[in-house]
Amino acid sequence: MAKLLLYLTLATSLIPLFSVAFSPENPTDRRVLVLVDDFAIKSSHSLYFGSLTSRGFQLEFKLADDPNIGLQRYGQYLYDALVLFCPSVERFGGSIDVASIVDFVDSGHDLIVAADSNASDLIREVATECGVDFDEDPAAMVIDHINYAVSNFDGDHTLIASDDFIKADAPVLFQGIGHSLNPANSLVLKVLSASSSAYSANPKSKLSNPPSLTGSAISLVSVVQARNNARILITGSLSMFSNRYALDSSDLECKRLGAQLICIMLAIVPSLTKRHEKSGNEQFLTEISKWVFHERGHLKAVNVRHHKVGESDEPAIYRINDDLEYSVEIYEWSGTSWEPYVSDDVQVQFYMMSPYVLKTLSTDQKGHYSAEFKVPDVYGVFQFKVEYQRLGYTSLSLSKQIPVRPYRHNEYERFLPAAYPYYGSAFSMMAGFFIFTIVHLYSK
Structure with a gap:
């Protein structure tokens, strides 16, 4: 009996603590479900997940095809945000599908979608529901022969360096598929775009037709703020969240050179290239995740x-x-x-x-x-x-x-100044009638 009273006392003392921790005055999403293709992502992307955890988020990792996963129970949502780091999943497990994800966002919750070069039709459908259309060619990737990481100099130039967003200390490394914004959706915005020299195509085959996506029309990272203030982040690169790209210290080619000849000259004269201690991925993703999870704005x-x-x-x-x-x-x-x-x-x-x-x-x-x-x-x-x-x-x-x-x-003025002419005409009429009566009665 004494132990029971002790437990009840402790529970009562903790109630104010829990009420503060989960106060509705704190708008930040705290319970986050992360769906992955492989649990190895937890270690390969640990810097990004560690940044979220250090800011107080409770991350729960599940395989995307786990038959026991679900977003709600008894009509109540179990999570405040959903992160889809499962670009190759063909079908979600449990009760999750595209319709349930759309309902999740319609209920005011936030979403992050990271695709890749092997993005499945399911992930593409989720992106389409959010106002984003990935390149229809399943083998297409964003290619840039001018703005690329030097470590990819002898490759196919799919590891590009982009800083077409806001002022940052270093460009963001991106390798993946590009997307375009649905012009009918006014809520989706481009955050990180490709340069004017980029295009979307299959890097392993020669171009037989002009690419459908070219230049700055290619969006690398886009965001959506719904009318109910739910926020969505969509990107075509899962690897940009990885530790490898966050800590990359490769030289990055100068931006907007405008000619392949100058690019070749820079390869011959390495001293003209820009050197950065590391990429801007960590800074960029940290700040944008603060916005998505309502820590900003x-x-x-x-x-x-x-x-x-x-x-x-x-x-x-x-x-x-x-x-x-x-x-x-x-x-x-x-x-x-x-x-x-x-x-x-x-x-x-x-x-x-x-x-x-x-x-x-x-x-x-x-x-x-x-x-x-x-x-x-x-x-x-x-x-x-x-x-x-x-x-x-x-x-x-x-x-x-x-x-x-x-x-x-009784709130009107007794005599309105604008009505003085009417008052005068009424009293003059009465005076005239009185005078006419006197004159008519007493005149011979």
């Missing part, structure tokens, strides 16, 4: 308030032509805490069928946004609406309904 809005100017209480109804103030606090998740979000493009609408008022909110640089405006001279049921969408950030959609009434009969 995640916004929340709190303390949405409105009231009349000079008052503090929120009224149940406004009157036309009232002066009011609307305010909201917006914060961004930094990976460890909520920090004030500072921007000058947050707007509020006072909306009924269409916006009657559109006002840009001013900020105090501490996350507090506010604006003052006059209620329009139209009565009805209005809404305060904030629809904030900025590239790279989760979207905010705030709305609050409020009725607007006209003046009551």
Whole structure:
């Protein structure tokens, strides 16, 4: 009995700890299911997995064809994110299929898909559902005879070095298949693209027809942010996540040389090539995974308030032509805490069928946004609406309904200045009638 009481006491003391650890205030995905073709990937890609684990993610590795795997149980999802490092899988095990993965994303969860030169039709179908189309040729790879790693100088130039994204310390090594973005999907964005000298083809055969994908139209890494703020990362190279490419210290050819002759000259004069201590893969993948898993660019809005100017209480109804103030606090998740979000493009609408008022909110640089405006001279049921969408950030959609009434009969001015001519005509008519009556009665 004493031991039972001791266990109950310990469990009760741990409840606050668990409630903090799994607080909904922390937006970061913590439970991650990683599906692989072979458990050897755990060691060959350990740097990438170690980076996730060090940031607090709980990784669970399963074979993609394991008959016991599933994304949900009793209607509840078991994981916050899904990583598909299984490019050659022909059929998922358990209850997982393309439809369940789409439902997983539609429920607000995140997804990483890494294909390869041997990508199966199943992985291609998953990518297509996300707005990405891999090269139809199953043997095609991205080839670049100018921007490639020197270690691949005598090879087929499929190990390319790309830095067509953001300023980075070193180019990213990529070896795999390219893809194009579906023009009908406005939510998919290109993050890492090939250079203008790249093309997609089978490196083991001669070109008989022009390649279907060429130049910067080839996307190497793409991302999607769904309308429900779920995030997706799609790439055609599983090896770019590997330890080998993250620690590669090979010389990398200079970018955008523009002519094969200059490229040959650089091969003759190695001192003109760029030397990097290691590739930019680790930095690139770490930062982009922070975005995918909501450690970056995640916004929340709190303390949405409105009231009349000079008052503090929120009224149940406004009157036309009232002066009011609307305010909201917006914060961004930094990976460890909520920090004030500072921007000058947050707007509020006072909306009924269409916006009657559109006002840009001013900020105090501490996350507090506010604006003052006059209620329009139209009565009805209005809404305060904030629809904030900025590239790279989760979207905010705030709305609050409020009725607007006209003046009551006792709230109008007794004599309106604009009606003085009408008042004068009425009294002049009465005075004229009185004078006419006197004159008519007493005149001979």
